[in-house]
Amino acid sequence: MSDTATAFYRDTLADIRAAGLYKEERVITSQQDADIEVREDGQEAHVINFCANNYLGLANHPALIEAAQEGIEQYGFGLASVRFICGTQTIHKELEHRLAQFHGKDDAILYAACFDANAGLFETILGPEDAILSDALNHASIIDGCRLSQADTRVFPHGDLDALEQTLRSAAESHRRLLLALDGVYSMDGDVAPLGEMVALARRFGAMVLLD
Known part of the structure:
Protein backbone atom coordinates (compact mmCIF):
# COMPACT_ATOMS: atom_id res chain seq x y z
CA MET A 1 0.00 0.00 0.00
CA SER A 2 1.36 3.44 -0.91
CA ASP A 3 2.27 6.05 1.73
CA THR A 4 -0.57 8.25 0.47
CA ALA A 5 -3.15 5.49 0.90
CA THR A 6 -1.78 4.59 4.34
CA ALA A 7 -2.03 8.22 5.47
CA PHE A 8 -5.57 8.48 4.11
CA TYR A 9 -6.78 5.42 6.02
CA ARG A 10 -4.94 6.50 9.17
CA ASP A 11 -6.71 9.88 9.06
CA THR A 12 -10.05 8.22 8.31
CA LEU A 13 -9.70 5.92 11.31
CA ALA A 14 -8.72 8.89 13.49
CA ASP A 15 -11.91 10.71 12.41
CA ILE A 16 -14.02 7.63 13.17
CA ARG A 17 -12.44 7.34 16.62
CA ALA A 18 -12.94 11.06 17.31
CA ALA A 19 -16.63 10.68 16.44
CA GLY A 20 -16.97 7.81 18.89
CA LEU A 21 -17.88 5.39 16.10
CA TYR A 22 -14.86 3.08 16.13
CA LYS A 23 -15.82 -0.51 16.93
CA GLU A 24 -13.61 -2.07 19.58
CA GLU A 25 -13.64 -5.83 20.10
CA ARG A 26 -14.55 -7.09 23.54
CA VAL A 27 -12.39 -10.13 24.19
CA ILE A 28 -14.15 -13.00 25.96
CA THR A 29 -11.86 -15.02 28.23
CA SER A 30 -14.41 -17.66 29.27
CA GLN A 31 -16.73 -20.11 27.52
CA GLN A 32 -19.75 -18.72 25.68
CA ASP A 33 -22.62 -18.65 28.17
CA ALA A 34 -25.24 -16.39 29.67
CA ASP A 35 -22.56 -15.21 32.13
CA ILE A 36 -19.16 -14.52 30.60
CA GLU A 37 -15.78 -13.07 31.50
CA VAL A 38 -14.50 -10.26 29.26
CA ARG A 39 -11.28 -8.26 29.02
CA GLU A 40 -11.35 -4.60 27.98
CA ASP A 41 -8.55 -2.06 28.38
CA GLY A 42 -6.63 -4.62 30.39
CA GLN A 43 -9.44 -5.04 32.91
CA GLU A 44 -11.36 -8.25 33.58
CA ALA A 45 -15.11 -8.10 34.16
CA HIS A 46 -17.92 -10.59 34.82
CA VAL A 47 -21.00 -9.66 32.76
CA ILE A 48 -24.35 -11.00 31.56
CA ASN A 49 -24.31 -11.54 27.80
CA PHE A 50 -27.38 -10.13 26.05
CA CYS A 51 -25.94 -9.91 22.53
CA ALA A 52 -25.05 -13.50 21.54
CA ASN A 53 -26.96 -15.83 19.23
CA ASN A 54 -26.56 -18.66 21.74
CA TYR A 55 -30.28 -18.53 22.59
CA LEU A 56 -30.59 -22.17 23.64
CA GLY A 57 -27.25 -22.39 25.42
CA LEU A 58 -25.90 -24.97 22.99
CA ALA A 59 -22.47 -23.40 22.48
CA ASN A 60 -21.08 -25.08 25.58
CA HIS A 61 -23.59 -27.89 26.12
CA GLY A 104 -41.61 -33.75 6.80
CA LYS A 105 -39.74 -32.71 3.64
CA ASP A 106 -37.92 -34.56 0.87
CA ASP A 107 -34.51 -33.08 1.59
CA ALA A 108 -32.60 -30.28 3.30
CA ILE A 109 -29.46 -28.24 2.61
CA LEU A 110 -27.00 -27.13 5.28
CA TYR A 111 -25.17 -23.81 5.02
CA ALA A 112 -22.19 -22.69 7.07
CA ALA A 113 -23.87 -19.46 8.17
CA CYS A 114 -27.13 -17.55 7.99
CA PHE A 115 -25.65 -14.95 5.63
CA ASP A 116 -24.58 -17.70 3.22
CA ALA A 117 -28.05 -19.23 3.21
CA ASN A 118 -29.93 -15.99 2.67
CA ALA A 119 -27.45 -14.66 0.13
CA GLY A 120 -27.88 -17.77 -2.00
CA LEU A 121 -31.55 -18.59 -1.58
CA PHE A 122 -33.50 -15.72 -3.12
CA GLU A 123 -31.52 -15.54 -6.34
CA THR A 124 -31.82 -19.31 -6.79
CA ILE A 125 -35.58 -19.72 -6.47
CA LEU A 126 -36.87 -16.32 -7.66
CA GLY A 127 -36.60 -14.29 -10.84
CA PRO A 128 -37.62 -10.86 -12.17
CA GLU A 129 -41.23 -12.02 -12.58
CA ASP A 130 -41.49 -12.72 -8.83
CA ALA A 131 -41.92 -10.61 -5.70
CA ILE A 132 -40.49 -10.75 -2.19
CA LEU A 133 -42.50 -9.32 0.68
CA SER A 134 -40.05 -8.42 3.42
CA ASP A 135 -40.73 -7.25 6.98
CA ALA A 136 -39.13 -3.86 7.65
CA LEU A 137 -37.06 -5.23 10.56
CA ASN A 138 -35.75 -8.35 8.84
CA HIS A 139 -32.14 -9.36 9.44
CA ALA A 140 -29.47 -7.73 7.28
CA SER A 141 -28.76 -11.06 5.57
CA ILE A 142 -32.35 -11.20 4.29
CA ILE A 143 -32.11 -7.63 3.05
CA ASP A 144 -28.86 -8.40 1.20
CA GLY A 145 -30.36 -11.59 -0.23
CA CYS A 146 -33.30 -9.62 -1.58
CA ARG A 147 -30.96 -7.09 -3.18
CA LEU A 148 -28.91 -9.82 -4.85
CA SER A 149 -31.99 -11.36 -6.42
CA GLN A 150 -33.77 -9.90 -9.43
CA ALA A 151 -37.16 -10.14 -7.75
CA ASP A 152 -39.31 -7.13 -6.93
CA THR A 153 -38.80 -6.54 -3.19
CA ARG A 154 -41.65 -4.89 -1.32
CA VAL A 155 -41.07 -3.92 2.32
CA PHE A 156 -44.06 -3.72 4.66
CA PRO A 157 -44.15 -2.12 8.15
CA HIS A 158 -42.90 -4.39 10.90
CA GLY A 159 -45.48 -6.95 12.01
CA ASP A 160 -48.34 -5.01 10.38
CA LEU A 161 -50.89 -7.61 9.24
CA ASP A 162 -53.12 -5.12 7.43
CA ALA A 163 -50.19 -3.71 5.48
CA LEU A 164 -48.99 -7.23 4.68
CA GLU A 165 -52.41 -8.19 3.33
CA GLN A 166 -52.50 -5.10 1.12
CA THR A 167 -48.97 -5.75 -0.14
CA LEU A 168 -49.76 -9.39 -0.87
CA ARG A 169 -52.90 -8.46 -2.77
CA SER A 170 -51.08 -5.85 -4.85
CA ALA A 171 -48.10 -8.09 -5.63
CA ALA A 172 -50.31 -11.06 -6.53
CA GLU A 173 -51.91 -9.06 -9.33
CA SER A 174 -48.66 -8.51 -11.22
CA HIS A 175 -46.16 -11.23 -10.26
CA ARG A 176 -45.68 -14.91 -11.03
CA ARG A 177 -44.69 -16.11 -7.56
CA LEU A 178 -44.63 -14.48 -4.14
CA LEU A 179 -42.34 -15.13 -1.18
CA LEU A 180 -42.96 -13.77 2.31
CA ALA A 181 -39.66 -13.32 4.19
CA LEU A 182 -39.79 -13.18 8.00
CA ASP A 183 -37.61 -13.44 11.08
CA GLY A 184 -38.80 -15.76 13.83
CA VAL A 185 -37.30 -13.48 16.49
CA TYR A 186 -36.37 -9.95 15.41
CA SER A 187 -32.86 -9.36 16.68
CA MET A 188 -33.01 -5.58 16.94
CA ASP A 189 -36.21 -5.42 19.01
CA GLY A 190 -36.40 -8.95 20.41
CA ASP A 191 -40.06 -9.40 19.53
CA VAL A 192 -41.62 -12.44 17.87
CA ALA A 193 -43.43 -12.41 14.54
CA PRO A 194 -47.17 -13.23 14.55
CA LEU A 195 -46.40 -16.30 12.48
CA GLY A 196 -49.83 -17.92 12.57
CA GLU A 197 -51.59 -14.90 11.11
CA MET A 198 -48.83 -14.12 8.62
CA VAL A 199 -48.59 -17.67 7.29
CA ALA A 200 -52.38 -17.78 6.94
CA LEU A 201 -52.26 -14.60 4.85
CA ALA A 202 -49.44 -15.99 2.72
CA ARG A 203 -51.40 -19.17 2.03
CA ARG A 204 -54.48 -17.20 1.07
CA PHE A 205 -52.49 -15.48 -1.68
CA GLY A 206 -50.43 -18.53 -2.65
CA ALA A 207 -47.15 -17.12 -1.34
CA MET A 208 -44.18 -19.17 -0.20
CA VAL A 209 -42.83 -18.40 3.28
CA LEU A 210 -39.20 -18.06 4.34
CA LEU A 211 -38.64 -18.05 8.10
CA ASP A 212 -35.20 -17.07 9.35
Whole structure:
Protein backbone atom coordinates (compact mmCIF):
# COMPACT_ATOMS: atom_id res chain seq x y z
CA MET A 1 0.00 0.00 0.00
CA SER A 2 1.36 3.44 -0.91
CA ASP A 3 2.27 6.05 1.73
CA THR A 4 -0.57 8.25 0.47
CA ALA A 5 -3.15 5.49 0.90
CA THR A 6 -1.78 4.59 4.34
CA ALA A 7 -2.03 8.22 5.47
CA PHE A 8 -5.57 8.48 4.11
CA TYR A 9 -6.78 5.42 6.02
CA ARG A 10 -4.94 6.50 9.17
CA ASP A 11 -6.71 9.88 9.06
CA THR A 12 -10.05 8.22 8.31
CA LEU A 13 -9.70 5.92 11.31
CA ALA A 14 -8.72 8.89 13.49
CA ASP A 15 -11.91 10.71 12.41
CA ILE A 16 -14.02 7.63 13.17
CA ARG A 17 -12.44 7.34 16.62
CA ALA A 18 -12.94 11.06 17.31
CA ALA A 19 -16.63 10.68 16.44
CA GLY A 20 -16.97 7.81 18.89
CA LEU A 21 -17.88 5.39 16.10
CA TYR A 22 -14.86 3.08 16.13
CA LYS A 23 -15.82 -0.51 16.93
CA GLU A 24 -13.61 -2.07 19.58
CA GLU A 25 -13.64 -5.83 20.10
CA ARG A 26 -14.55 -7.09 23.54
CA VAL A 27 -12.39 -10.13 24.19
CA ILE A 28 -14.15 -13.00 25.96
CA THR A 29 -11.86 -15.02 28.23
CA SER A 30 -14.41 -17.66 29.27
CA GLN A 31 -16.73 -20.11 27.52
CA GLN A 32 -19.75 -18.72 25.68
CA ASP A 33 -22.62 -18.65 28.17
CA ALA A 34 -25.24 -16.39 29.67
CA ASP A 35 -22.56 -15.21 32.13
CA ILE A 36 -19.16 -14.52 30.60
CA GLU A 37 -15.78 -13.07 31.50
CA VAL A 38 -14.50 -10.26 29.26
CA ARG A 39 -11.28 -8.26 29.02
CA GLU A 40 -11.35 -4.60 27.98
CA ASP A 41 -8.55 -2.06 28.38
CA GLY A 42 -6.63 -4.62 30.39
CA GLN A 43 -9.44 -5.04 32.91
CA GLU A 44 -11.36 -8.25 33.58
CA ALA A 45 -15.11 -8.10 34.16
CA HIS A 46 -17.92 -10.59 34.82
CA VAL A 47 -21.00 -9.66 32.76
CA ILE A 48 -24.35 -11.00 31.56
CA ASN A 49 -24.31 -11.54 27.80
CA PHE A 50 -27.38 -10.13 26.05
CA CYS A 51 -25.94 -9.91 22.53
CA ALA A 52 -25.05 -13.50 21.54
CA ASN A 53 -26.96 -15.83 19.23
CA ASN A 54 -26.56 -18.66 21.74
CA TYR A 55 -30.28 -18.53 22.59
CA LEU A 56 -30.59 -22.17 23.64
CA GLY A 57 -27.25 -22.39 25.42
CA LEU A 58 -25.90 -24.97 22.99
CA ALA A 59 -22.47 -23.40 22.48
CA ASN A 60 -21.08 -25.08 25.58
CA HIS A 61 -23.59 -27.89 26.12
CA PRO A 62 -21.73 -31.01 27.35
CA ALA A 63 -23.49 -33.34 24.88
CA LEU A 64 -22.52 -31.15 21.91
CA ILE A 65 -18.95 -30.77 23.10
CA GLU A 66 -18.67 -34.56 23.36
CA ALA A 67 -20.22 -35.04 19.91
CA ALA A 68 -17.83 -32.49 18.40
CA GLN A 69 -14.85 -34.27 19.92
CA GLU A 70 -16.05 -37.60 18.54
CA GLY A 71 -16.61 -36.00 15.14
CA ILE A 72 -13.06 -34.66 15.03
CA GLU A 73 -11.70 -38.09 15.91
CA GLN A 74 -13.71 -39.75 13.12
CA TYR A 75 -13.69 -37.13 10.35
CA GLY A 76 -10.71 -34.90 11.15
CA PHE A 77 -10.70 -31.13 11.47
CA GLY A 78 -12.09 -29.15 8.55
CA LEU A 79 -13.55 -30.12 5.19
CA ALA A 80 -10.48 -29.25 3.07
CA SER A 81 -12.88 -27.92 0.42
CA VAL A 82 -16.21 -26.27 -0.17
CA ARG A 83 -19.17 -28.65 -0.14
CA PHE A 84 -19.75 -28.53 -3.89
CA ILE A 85 -16.22 -29.64 -4.85
CA CYS A 86 -15.16 -32.34 -2.38
CA GLY A 87 -16.27 -31.11 1.04
CA THR A 88 -19.46 -33.14 1.48
CA GLN A 89 -19.06 -36.03 3.90
CA THR A 90 -21.48 -38.68 5.11
CA ILE A 91 -22.13 -36.72 8.29
CA HIS A 92 -23.54 -33.82 6.25
CA LYS A 93 -25.94 -36.05 4.36
CA GLU A 94 -27.02 -37.83 7.54
CA LEU A 95 -27.84 -34.54 9.27
CA GLU A 96 -29.64 -33.16 6.22
CA HIS A 97 -31.71 -36.34 5.99
CA ARG A 98 -32.66 -36.17 9.67
CA LEU A 99 -33.60 -32.49 9.39
CA ALA A 100 -35.73 -33.20 6.33
CA GLN A 101 -37.50 -36.05 8.14
CA PHE A 102 -38.13 -33.83 11.17
CA HIS A 103 -39.80 -31.21 8.98
CA GLY A 104 -41.61 -33.75 6.80
CA LYS A 105 -39.74 -32.71 3.64
CA ASP A 106 -37.92 -34.56 0.87
CA ASP A 107 -34.51 -33.08 1.59
CA ALA A 108 -32.60 -30.28 3.30
CA ILE A 109 -29.46 -28.24 2.61
CA LEU A 110 -27.00 -27.13 5.28
CA TYR A 111 -25.17 -23.81 5.02
CA ALA A 112 -22.19 -22.69 7.07
CA ALA A 113 -23.87 -19.46 8.17
CA CYS A 114 -27.13 -17.55 7.99
CA PHE A 115 -25.65 -14.95 5.63
CA ASP A 116 -24.58 -17.70 3.22
CA ALA A 117 -28.05 -19.23 3.21
CA ASN A 118 -29.93 -15.99 2.67
CA ALA A 119 -27.45 -14.66 0.13
CA GLY A 120 -27.88 -17.77 -2.00
CA LEU A 121 -31.55 -18.59 -1.58
CA PHE A 122 -33.50 -15.72 -3.12
CA GLU A 123 -31.52 -15.54 -6.34
CA THR A 124 -31.82 -19.31 -6.79
CA ILE A 125 -35.58 -19.72 -6.47
CA LEU A 126 -36.87 -16.32 -7.66
CA GLY A 127 -36.60 -14.29 -10.84
CA PRO A 128 -37.62 -10.86 -12.17
CA GLU A 129 -41.23 -12.02 -12.58
CA ASP A 130 -41.49 -12.72 -8.83
CA ALA A 131 -41.92 -10.61 -5.70
CA ILE A 132 -40.49 -10.75 -2.19
CA LEU A 133 -42.50 -9.32 0.68
CA SER A 134 -40.05 -8.42 3.42
CA ASP A 135 -40.73 -7.25 6.98
CA ALA A 136 -39.13 -3.86 7.65
CA LEU A 137 -37.06 -5.23 10.56
CA ASN A 138 -35.75 -8.35 8.84
CA HIS A 139 -32.14 -9.36 9.44
CA ALA A 140 -29.47 -7.73 7.28
CA SER A 141 -28.76 -11.06 5.57
CA ILE A 142 -32.35 -11.20 4.29
CA ILE A 143 -32.11 -7.63 3.05
CA ASP A 144 -28.86 -8.40 1.20
CA GLY A 145 -30.36 -11.59 -0.23
CA CYS A 146 -33.30 -9.62 -1.58
CA ARG A 147 -30.96 -7.09 -3.18
CA LEU A 148 -28.91 -9.82 -4.85
CA SER A 149 -31.99 -11.36 -6.42
CA GLN A 150 -33.77 -9.90 -9.43
CA ALA A 151 -37.16 -10.14 -7.75
CA ASP A 152 -39.31 -7.13 -6.93
CA THR A 153 -38.80 -6.54 -3.19
CA ARG A 154 -41.65 -4.89 -1.32
CA VAL A 155 -41.07 -3.92 2.32
CA PHE A 156 -44.06 -3.72 4.66
CA PRO A 157 -44.15 -2.12 8.15
CA HIS A 158 -42.90 -4.39 10.90
CA GLY A 159 -45.48 -6.95 12.01
CA ASP A 160 -48.34 -5.01 10.38
CA LEU A 161 -50.89 -7.61 9.24
CA ASP A 162 -53.12 -5.12 7.43
CA ALA A 163 -50.19 -3.71 5.48
CA LEU A 164 -48.99 -7.23 4.68
CA GLU A 165 -52.41 -8.19 3.33
CA GLN A 166 -52.50 -5.10 1.12
CA THR A 167 -48.97 -5.75 -0.14
CA LEU A 168 -49.76 -9.39 -0.87
CA ARG A 169 -52.90 -8.46 -2.77
CA SER A 170 -51.08 -5.85 -4.85
CA ALA A 171 -48.10 -8.09 -5.63
CA ALA A 172 -50.31 -11.06 -6.53
CA GLU A 173 -51.91 -9.06 -9.33
CA SER A 174 -48.66 -8.51 -11.22
CA HIS A 175 -46.16 -11.23 -10.26
CA ARG A 176 -45.68 -14.91 -11.03
CA ARG A 177 -44.69 -16.11 -7.56
CA LEU A 178 -44.63 -14.48 -4.14
CA LEU A 179 -42.34 -15.13 -1.18
CA LEU A 180 -42.96 -13.77 2.31
CA ALA A 181 -39.66 -13.32 4.19
CA LEU A 182 -39.79 -13.18 8.00
CA ASP A 183 -37.61 -13.44 11.08
CA GLY A 184 -38.80 -15.76 13.83
CA VAL A 185 -37.30 -13.48 16.49
CA TYR A 186 -36.37 -9.95 15.41
CA SER A 187 -32.86 -9.36 16.68
CA MET A 188 -33.01 -5.58 16.94
CA ASP A 189 -36.21 -5.42 19.01
CA GLY A 190 -36.40 -8.95 20.41
CA ASP A 191 -40.06 -9.40 19.53
CA VAL A 192 -41.62 -12.44 17.87
CA ALA A 193 -43.43 -12.41 14.54
CA PRO A 194 -47.17 -13.23 14.55
CA LEU A 195 -46.40 -16.30 12.48
CA GLY A 196 -49.83 -17.92 12.57
CA GLU A 197 -51.59 -14.90 11.11
CA MET A 198 -48.83 -14.12 8.62
CA VAL A 199 -48.59 -17.67 7.29
CA ALA A 200 -52.38 -17.78 6.94
CA LEU A 201 -52.26 -14.60 4.85
CA ALA A 202 -49.44 -15.99 2.72
CA ARG A 203 -51.40 -19.17 2.03
CA ARG A 204 -54.48 -17.20 1.07
CA PHE A 205 -52.49 -15.48 -1.68
CA GLY A 206 -50.43 -18.53 -2.65
CA ALA A 207 -47.15 -17.12 -1.34
CA MET A 208 -44.18 -19.17 -0.20
CA VAL A 209 -42.83 -18.40 3.28
CA LEU A 210 -39.20 -18.06 4.34
CA LEU A 211 -38.64 -18.05 8.10
CA ASP A 212 -35.20 -17.07 9.35
